[in-house]
Amino acid sequence: MTAQALDExxxxxxxxxxxxxxKPRGADFSHGIALYLEEVSVWFDSxxxxxxxxxxxxxxxxxxxxxxxxAGKTTLMDVITGKTRPTEGSVFFGQTxxxxxxxxxxxxxxxIGRKFQKPTVFENFSVLDNLLLAAxxxxxxxxxxxxxxxxxxxxxxxxxxxxIRLTDKTRLPAGLLSHGQKQWLEIxxxxxxxxxxxxxxxxxxxxxxxxxxxxxxxxxxxxxNHTLIVVEHDMSFIxxxxxxxxxLAQGAILAEGTLAEVQENEAVIESYLGR
Ligand SMILES: Nc1ncnc2c1ncn2[C@@H]1O[C@H](COP(=O)(O)OP(=O)(O)OP(=O)(O)O)[C@@H](O)[C@H]1O
Ligand SMILES: [Mg+2]
Numbered sequence: 199m200t201a202q203a204l205d206e207x208x209x210x211x212x213x214x215x216x217x218x219x220x221k222p223r224g225a226d227f228s229h230g231i232a233l234y235l236e237e238v239s240v241w242f243d244s245x246x247x248x249x250x251x252x253x254x255x256x257x258x259x260x261x262x263x264x265x266x267x268x269a270g271k272t273t274l275m276d277v278i279t280g281k282t283r284p285t286e287g288s289v290f291f292g293q294t295x296x297x298x299x300x301x302x303x304x305x306x307x308x309x310i311g312r313k314f315q316k317p318t319v320f321e322n323f324s325v326l327d328n329l330l331l332a333a334x335x336x337x338x339x340x341x342x343x344x345x346x347x348x349x350x351x352x353x354x355x356x357x358x359x360x361x362i363r364l365t366d367k368t369r370l371p372a373g374l375l376s377h378g379q380k381q382w383l384e385i386x387x388x389x390x391x392x393x394x395x396x397x398x399x400x401x402x403x404x405x406x407x408x409x410x411x412x413x414x415x416x417x418x419x420x421x422x423n424h425t426l427i428v429v430e431h432d433m434s435f436i437x438x439x440x441x442x443x444x445x446l447a448q449g450a451i452l453a454e455g456t457l458a459e460v461q462e463n464e465a466v467i468e469s470y471l472g473r
Contacts (some may be wrong), residue, residue: 199404199437202372202399203365208235212376213442214463218450222312224295224308224309225292225294225295225308225309225394226292226293226294227257227292227293227394228292228293229254229293230256231254231256231257231292232255232257232258232259232291232292232394232395232425233250233253233254233278233288233289233292233395233427234253234288234377235252235253235254235274235277235278235287235288235289235292236252236286236287236288236289237250237251237252237286237287237288237358238250238251238252238253238277238282238284238286238287238288238289239251239273239285239287239449240270240273240277240282240283240284240285240449241285242350244447247270247273247333247449248270248273248274248277248284248340248449248450249270249289249448249449249450250286250450251274251287251446251449251450251451252451253269253274253319253365253444253451255395255403255425255427256425257425258421258425259425259442260417260418260421260425260426260428260439260441261426261427261428261441261442261443261444261446262428262429262430262436262439262441262442262443262444262457263428263429263443263444263446264431264436264438264443264444264445264446264460264470265445265452265470266430266431266446266447266470268391268448269446269447269448270446270448270449271312271446272399272427272429273397273449274407274446275397275399275427275429277289277297277310278297278305278310278312278397278427279302279305279306279310279312279397279449280297280300280301280302280304280305280437281302281394283298284298284347286355291305291309291395293298293306293312295308297310298311298330300336303401306391306393309392309393309395310387310393310394310395310396310397310401311391311393311396311397311398312388312397312400313381313384313385313388313396313398313399314399315399315403317377317383317384318384318394319372319375319380319383319384319387320369321371321372321373322372322373323371323372323384324368324369324370324371324372325359325364325367325368325369325370325372325375326355326368326369326378328372328383328386328387329358329359329383329386329387329390330351330355330390331387331389331390332353332386332387332391332392333351333391334390335356341354354389354390354392355388356390357389358386358387358390359434361385361386361389361419361420362382362383362386362389362416363379363382363412363416364379364382367379367440371384376409376410377404377405377421378405378406378408378409378413381401381402381409381413382406382412382413382416385401385420389420391423394424394425395424395425395426396420396424396425396426396427397426397427397429397447398417398426398428398429399429400429400430401413401417401428401430402414402430402432402435403431403432410432410434410435411438413435414435414438414439417439418439422458433457436457437457440456440457441456442454442455443455443456443457445458445460445463445470447465447467447469452465452466452470453465453466453468
């Protein structure tokens with residue numbers, strides 16, 4: 199058992215074999231593509247935030263999205279998570295889920311987790327309770343109730359605490375964590391849902407250099423079991439984690455390739471990186 203505090207919980211040991219068995223999800227990645235956006239446009243009145251955007255994210259990929267302020271990066275995440283509806287075009291999660299027709303809750307349940315830029319942890323609750331509150335509804339129990347945690351939830355909890363480096367802070371009110379630790383806790387809250395696709399919007403904004411480095415390591419570990427889309431302005435962070443980078447500008451793709459490739463692209467230099 200990782201955290202001593204966890205031993206206060208009764209848990210259903212019957213199926214415990216030390217392995218985590220996340221619920222099988224319905225998303226069908228049989229073609230190797232986790233996310234399809236095809237010719238997506240988003241209009242806000244007469245302003246076009248996304249402009250005929252087509253994007254394909256492979257299963258297991260860690261895709262970085264960069265671009266100037268107002269390029270449409272957050273709008274893209276809003277479209278994937280159902281917060282904003284595409285005015286035109288289609289958005290599919292695997293072969294089966296037509297995200298444009300699903301509610302934000304249905305999209306989350308289908309296996310897509312999103313971290314917003316501002317941490318939204320419950321400051322008065324402990325790290326442990328924040329994570330347990332984020333568990334799927336049928337498994338949700340509060341620490342103070344000391345109800346039974348089933349083996350799956352307990353395994354997910356322990357693995358998550360290790361991933362986010364908060365194993366020794368389970369009893370601490372989240373409000374007392376550093377900014378970086380709050381960001382990791384929020385990523386942990388996503389992990390409690392065992393998402394297949396994780397969207398991170400500016401995860402290292404406001405972090406110290408050391409916290410940024412830890413977050414890069416965390417992203418690379420998450421990549422072993424998840425597909426990730428990461429939006430960031432911090433180029434040293436992008437350099438540490440990136441494979442394929444997509445540059446967005448004025449709602450459309452300006453360039454795609456390795457960071458080194460896009461950094462040499464004339465159009466990218468003009469519109470984003472500057473000379
Ligand atoms: N709900 C909305 N109504 C009207 N305009 C919006 C709305 N949401 C976003 N926009 C506009 O769409 C454009 C794209 O915004 P978005 O937040 O997607 O940019 P971004 O690439 O995430 O920028 P940043 O790097 O600053 O976070 C901006 O001009 C923004 O003002
Ligand atoms: Mg944004």
